[in-house]
Amino acid sequence: MDFGSWEDLPRSELARRDPDLLAAWDRGSWRAWPPDGETPQAVLARLVPCLDEIVKTHTGQTVLIVSHKTVLRLLIGHMLELNLRSSRRLEMEPTGLSEVHLQGDQATLVRYNDTTHIQHLRV
Numbered sequence: 001m002d003f004g005s006w007e008d009l010p011r012s013e014l015a016r017r018d019p020d021l022l023a024a025w026d027r028g029s030w031r032a033w034p035p036d037g038e039t040p041q042a043v044l045a046r047l048v049p050c051l052d053e054i055v056k057t058h059t060g061q062t063v064l065i066v067s068h069k070t071v072l073r074l075l076i077g078h079m080l081e082l083n084l085r086s087s088r089r090l091e092m093e094p095t096g097l098s099e100v101h102l103q104g105d106q107a108t109l110v111r112y113n114d115t116t117h118i119q120h121l122r123v
Contacts, residue, residue, distance in 0.1 A: 001070050004037025028088035040074055040084045047075050055102055069094075076100060079107035 006014055014022045024032035033039045054063055065075070069092040077087025079100055092098075096113035 001043050001068070002034075002038040004034040006034035006037060028085055030084035030088060040088065043071060043074055044078055047071065048078065051075065051079075069096075072098065076109070076112070080109060081107075 006018075009017075011022075018035070021032055021035075025034075030040060054065075065072075067075075070088075073090045073092055074084070074087050076098060077084070077090060079102070082090075090112075092113050093115050095118055096115050097111060097117065098109070098113060099111040101108045101110055
């Protein structure tokens with residue numbers, strides 16, 4: 001996702017520059033996105049054709065998709081037919097694993113945000 005003028009800035013700077021917009025973003029508002037950055041709709045417009053190509057090319061195979069949480073939330077939300085606001089509200093921890101089974105045009109969420117693989121590292 002292109003974060004526009006927010007790219008590479010610490011949250012403290014975003015809070016100083018755009019407090020209302022950052023608060024709306026944090027609430028998961030579907031109408032909030034970084035200035036000069038991609039909208040959630042634009043991200044999905046790039047993701048969906050890519051997902052369709054992966055499904056066509058790898059039918060019957062297991063595929064691992066690795067990305068950042070905003071992109072993954074939008075992608076999983078799209079596959080589960082959630083609206084953008086609901087997709088943005090999905091919680092996702094760093095290194096969280098999610099598993100979606102695709103059969104035709106049906107998506108089944110098997111596992112979401114599983115962090116058991118790092119439980120031994122938590123203090």
